[in-house]
Amino acid sequence: MPRFDYQAPTDLKEAIALLSGGATALAGGTDLMVKMKRGLARPHQVVSLQRIEGLKEIVVSANGVARIGALTTMAEIARHPLLSRNSLLALTEGANSVGGALIRNRATVGGNIVNARPCADTVAPLLALGANLIIDGPGGRRTRPIEGFITGPGKTSLLAGEILVAVEIPPPEGSGSCYIKITRRAVMEITIAGCAVSAALERDGRTIRQVRMALTSVASTPLVVEGLEKRFAGRVADDAALQEAAAMARQSAHPIDDHRAPAEYRSEVIEVIARRALRLALERAGGGKRK
Ligand SMILES: Cc1cc2nc3c(=O)[nH]c(=O)nc-3n(C[C@H](O)[C@H](O)[C@H](O)COP(=O)(O)OP(=O)(O)OC[C@H]3O[C@@H](n4cnc5c(N)ncnc54)[C@H](O)[C@@H]3O)c2cc1C
Missing domain, CATH: 3.30.465.10 (Uridine Diphospho-n-acetylenolpyruvylglucosamine Reductase; domain 3)
Incomplete structure (x- = not known):
């Protein structure tokens, strides 16, 4: 590990001043320390944010x-x-x-x-x-x-x-949400594909009032499935709607091949988990099961 200066201010303004001078922020260190050990980051000064009041509430x-x-x-x-x-x-x-x-x-x-x-x-x-x-x-x-x-x-x-x-x-207004991800083993694994959904139902318990979906590990950044909210607000949450939404998730994805999974697998699996995640979020919106 290269040598570096370490500061742990208790004041936010002081931390901002140090960072403005070119220092690097440190929170839990689970990414930064790994990068520093591998020589991928070489900060001359590291500023821990841990002692600043109000950042953990x-x-x-x-x-x-x-x-x-x-x-x-x-x-x-x-x-x-x-x-x-x-x-x-x-x-x-x-x-x-x-x-x-x-x-x-x-x-x-x-x-x-x-x-x-x-x-x-x-x-x-x-x-x-x-x-x-x-x-x-x-x-x-x-x-x-x-x-x-x-x-x-x-x-x-x-x-x-x-x-x-x-x-x-923002206030959830009677919605339900969930996150489903695919990994090669249950813990200590980087996500191959993940899908988060937040959805709300109308009073009839069947009609979608609002829905947002976002995806992990299927593009260069986590992304929102565009157009979903407009397309499904006011639609009955039946199997056809769920399948259509899942297909939109697949179309939004631009995965790459890497050592964890080929792009083709990611495309297949994102459609499957998008459908599952939407169903679960809607069940939760209706006050239903937690998993
Ligand atoms: C073994 C292992 C397994 C992991 N598994 C997963 C996993 O399954 N899923 C997953 O998502 N991640 C995983 N990670 C990655 C990592 O744990 C997360 O990304 C973690 O949330 C990073 O937070 P941190 O507090 O450790 O950040 P740090 O390492 O302290 O900082 C990360 C970066 O963010 C900057 N930074 C941190 N906080 C702030 C702030 N408040 N303001 C401005 N800049 C800031 C730092 O300067 C640095 O560049 C894993 C890491 C390890 C080592």
Whole structure:
């Protein structure tokens, strides 16, 4: 491991000043430390965000917005009672599927987002849930949708000196959500293909009111299945609709071959899990089963 200067400020402004000077942010270190050990990242100064107050809280405000601090670990998200509602299960399932127990105790949601890998297991859930990112930096605080934040593998629209402070999920309004992923074994595996869905039903319990779907590991970034919401709002959630939505997921995917799976397999399997995920999210929207 190359030598580096280490700072652990307790003040957000101080951290922003250090990052503006060219330092690298450190959260749980499960991505950054691996890169540093392999010589893929050589920061001269590392700034831990762990001691900054307020970056680890999970709160749901009176208007139903769930706010999750960027330094919240996957384990904390997976077991938090405020996030165990049917509407937010996509996120808890995504967090609970990351690595193994040791990794989940270190890995943060902010690190998962900013690391910007196509296989990031909390990003598709947050895309499906229509999450916003709260970002602080030299130019002040800003809020932006998570959609479009990741611009390529390992690339985001974060500006120099900026810190991802929190993720906000809008009120779910009676929806259900889920995240299903395919891996070669149950734990400590990178996702071959994943699908997150957030859906809501009309009062009749059959007609789709709202639906969003996002995919993992089938393109250069996690992606939203475009046009789904428009096409299915007002449609009865029957087998034909589920199949049509699954076919749209397959069409949105642009997978590559790698050592985990060939592109063709990813295309096949994304259609299968998209159908399953949509069915499960709709069941949950109707108050039904959790898995
Ligand atoms: C064995 C193993 C298994 C894994 N399995 C999975 C898996 O199944 N699914 C999955 O999605 N990931 C997996 N990962 C990857 C990793 O655990 C996650 O991406 C993790 O969420 C990264 O968070 P972190 O806090 O460790 O980030 P760090 O490593 O600390 O940081 C990652 C990057 O984000 C930047 N950063 C972090 N936080 C902020 C912030 N708040 N503001 C600005 N920049 C920030 C850092 O500068 C760095 O560039 C695995 C990793 C390992 C080592």
